Amino acid sequence: MAGMLTVSLWRGGTEGRYVDYDVPMRETQTVLDIVTWVQRNCDATLSYRFACRVGMCGSCAMTVNGRPRWTCRTHVSKVVSRGRLTIGPLENLPVIKDLAADMRPFFEKWQQAKGRFAPSKTRSDPIERIAPDSAARVAADAAIECINCGVCYSACDTVRWNGDYLGPAALNRAWTLLNDVRDAGNVERLAAVATDGGCHACHSHQSCQEHCPLALNPTASIAGLKRRTAQAYLRGEIKP
Amino acid sequence: MNVRLYIWQRATAALMVPLLLVHIAVIFYATRKGLSASDILARTRGSVSWTLFYGVFVAAVSVHASIGLRTVLTEWSPLGQRTRDIAVVLFGLLLALLGFRAVVAVVLP
């Protein structure tokens, strides 16, 4: 796979433009490698983010030919179209510089959704016995392996259109906790995701599910939240 | 949208499903038979069932559509929350008003 590739990279902050670079193609080359090549050989000031380089940290997500992806695990041959690649920062987040987005809103919403464990025990209590095939454990497991890469958040137009919307990843996390029998914070959590901008803002576009690199299904998690909040509301356990 | 609006919107949607199925059937029936205005009115006037049927529909659709509109305005318009809410409440009232007027017109003997 010899030859050259024309790569357009976003340069600048929220205001900026795409700049073209010619990059040699290699047999084993990921999108992250392309970006690295440009930084090392064309423009030393190119900014981007990565850490683990194997799809565990979710730091390297960018928009590649219009689609958010983890760039360290995306082979160029899989995404190149007519010898071209267009790479920008993640959508729906402020841009710090070039290809690096500011992830703070994403994590702030994760917290707003009460995306953190609320303990019911301490380290001096025995570890809870939980049957691996119990329904709640299975539901929690299905959604737990999120690497908070922000790909789903960036692919969701409801996030773009509704500034209050917590987004698929935060809600997916809330759903895993809701199924965690050890958790003691579920009333607050249900209330937090039942307000304006909570789970009910989701229109089931399913872009989150289609793009998640770990093949998680936030749409299903959010549907679960919609049911549980509705039940809780009807029983008078939460107020909107 | 919060959980209360959600429940109202989904509940009214679910309620409308059977109503609309019947309504569509009625449309087919009326056109197939080529019913005239007097034919129609003869069937509806004074009927408690039709009054209830279309009354419930109008109530449901007013609630459903105005909540739906609220969502669309939230996402697609620059309106502030207050203006948005006033606008959709007015829309809902208008729809209900016109709707009930139509029901009255069609079923009042």
Next chain:
Amino acid sequence: MTIERIKTDILILGSGGAGLFAALHAHVADAALDIIVATKGLLGKCGCTRMVQGGYNVALHPGDSVERHFMDTIEGGKWLPHQELAWTLVTKAIERVTELENEIGCFFDRNPDGTLHGKAFAGQTFDRTVHKGDLTGIEIINRLMEQVWARPGLRRLEEHRAVALIPSRDGASIAGVLLIDIRTGDFRFVEAKAVLLATGGGPTMYRYHTPSGDKSMDGLAMALRAGLPLRDMEMVQFHPTGLYAGPDTRMTGTVLEEGLRGAGGHLLNGAMQRFMGNYDPHLERATRDVVSRAMYAEMRAGRTTPHGGLYIKMAHLGPDNVRRQFKGMVERCADCGFDLAGGLVEVVPTAHYFMGGVVCGVDTSTEIPGLFVAGEDASGMHGANRLGGNGVANSTVFGGIAGDTMPRWIAANPGHRAPDDAALGAEVARALHPFNARGGDLNRLRERLLDTMWNDVGVIRDRAGLERGLSALDEIEAEHNATGVADGNRAFNLTWHDWLNMRSLVETSRVIALAALGRENSRGAHFREDFPDAGDLASSTFTVARQKDERIAVTDEPVQFTIVRPGHSLLSDKTAAE
């Protein structure tokens, strides 16, 4: 150059298992304390704790005991571990795992009866490795990260790089740390009553390496410059199966799971021969260091694949079976064009973990008052080899201890200490050095460093090679100092940081080479072809390196067998020590 000055009670460098645990424990100990976590990447999304696949060693299963875990650790470490540290590690791990489950929210895998599942990990006499699938690190660090985000009292300085530990004006203690805000390129000096060094080592100066790209031994380079003693610096652990996808991809060097060999995978050389039989009766199932050395020897003898690596073959176990059992690995290989289930994947040994680090006490204190160390930056727990599963146990156990210790230390030693402003100014100038140099080729120079360390200070060592390596390091350092970075835009300038990374790597590489030269025997991860014997266990020594007046001195110190001596065991039953 203006430097923004910030004051805080506790400054924590690094957001791996050690850094985040320290932050949470210190916050619990005294919620009024002002605590800052500064980290090179995004909070919890950088470093290696996230990358833990295998799991967490802990002796809490019926039939296991801390004594057994301890003996495995000591024997795995070839009798070099600091026994009190190792004992603290194995005993506290129980509390820490319970804390992770009950308070932090980690949801580890269970046995059918609902108790925690323990899996087998090489080099251990009991299946004690607690895990969440094969993505244990993500579960641990995500849960920790959420807890830190949830506490507004814990301030975060994300994408902040520590460049120097600044002493107090009287030179007696630490005053604070100089940092670069990566996003803006500006300097920040954080004055702190107590500082925790938890930047996680990271032997990324080797041609092939597994750790996260942000790790470049910065912490140890800073500690060296601050005059701290560094222990076991020759001990670099190599993992046998690093993915080899050529020089043009960052994927090269990343680790393919240990379990592939355990499940019966075959290693083949370029001539398609299974070669492990020539080296060890356990074949591919031999320990990490043995397999790594055999692979290195094959490669050195030129029996490689056309690209220069070796092959791992799984297909004989049934492609569908492999695909099911190693789903994550199969997908990862497929992403760079390899078929792990049905074909051959090229592999090389790869630098994985750094056993060496700052000398510390069981309370994580160092020689410098006010400075504490935990995680992969600390040393002594593992000796000559780290057991798989003891790495994350180490960072979380001692990170938590650091978080308990620092508030107490502050209570006993209140107040900030004025910094040595001259030192601060000098460190700023030093960090800006590349903007004043011109020319040079940083990328080519980095390649040279990677090759030098791989060839001369790597898996198999001897005096001639180490000396060659040391003189090459001198040349590399001189050239590096003459290599510049264009002073265009300092904001998020990765090339500037590449330059700084490289300086940390060169400085610590030299210590590795010197310590390796000093140890004239072969223990665990350190193998001298000219001294292949382990030497007398009872008179074991460990190396201590220290920089003074720009010179590094390496000394040998006797291991204190405070708990158990070679030839003995804490376990009474005979099956124990096999």
Next chain:
Amino acid sequence: MTLLAHRTRPLWIAALVHRLSGLALAVFLPFHFLALGLAISGEAQLESFLRWSEQPLVKMSEAVLLGVLAIHMLGGLRLLALENLAWREGQARLALLAVVAAMAVAFAFLASVF
């Protein structure tokens, strides 16, 4: 700007169609009610309205409206099912099915009037 890829996905388009159909109904319904309200001022008024609506063009637009109503209802049913029943794969296929069914209703209507 490159086209954002998720906007070419069937389910995103399904949501757009659902929204536009809902809006279209919301715009149309007041006029529909207005027209039916004519009956209040006498049968003749309604009769002339019905006569007016005999025109082919009006019939055509009635068919379209019926289709829009059907697509919104069926699409809405899909959402109600997705939200309230156990997860089901193949949502894109279901959305397509809803479109096809709605078109069938509209055509059936056309067939019955012409």
